[in-house]
Amino acid sequence: MEVKYLSSPIEIQGFSVVTNNHAEFSSQGKIPALWQRFDNAIPVNYKGGERVYGVYFNYESDHTGDFSVLAGFDGSSVPESLAIERITIPSGKYLVFSKQGDMPQIAIDAWSDVWSYFVQEDTQRRAEYERAFTVDFEHYVNGNHIDVYIAIK
Structure with a gap:
C-alpha cells in the first residue's frame, strides 16, 4: 500500500445502489447484481483508454453504516436510452491497496487488506492513517490489476 494524492477529480458515470457491509456479507448483497x-x-472502450471504477460514497457513518456504490467508467460512449448517474471522485489524499491476479479474487483480496489495515482490534497496533469516509474507489487498471483508493484524513 502507498499514499497517493489525486491531483485532478475524475468524472465517472454508471449505475448505483445503496447497501451496507452486513448485507454484502450475507445473501442480501446488491453489488454483484449492480456489476x-x-x-x-x-x-x-478499453482499447480507447476507458477504464472501469467502483465508487463508494454517501457514507452514513463508518464501515458499519449504509453507503452508495456506483459501478461505472470514465468514458462517454453511453446509449442515450440509459438512465445514467454521474459522480465526481474528488482530488485528495488516498491510501492505495493494489492487487494483481484473477478477478474477482483480487478485488476480494484488496478489500481484505483494507479491512485488515483499518479495522484492528489491538489498540496497540493503530493504523497510521484514518479513513475519511467521503469517497473511496476501485480502479480496474486492467483485467488482472485493481487499485483500491481509500480516502484518508
Missing part, C-alpha cells in the same frame, strides 16, 4: 447490470449495459 452484472453495468457489464450488460455499458460498452466500455
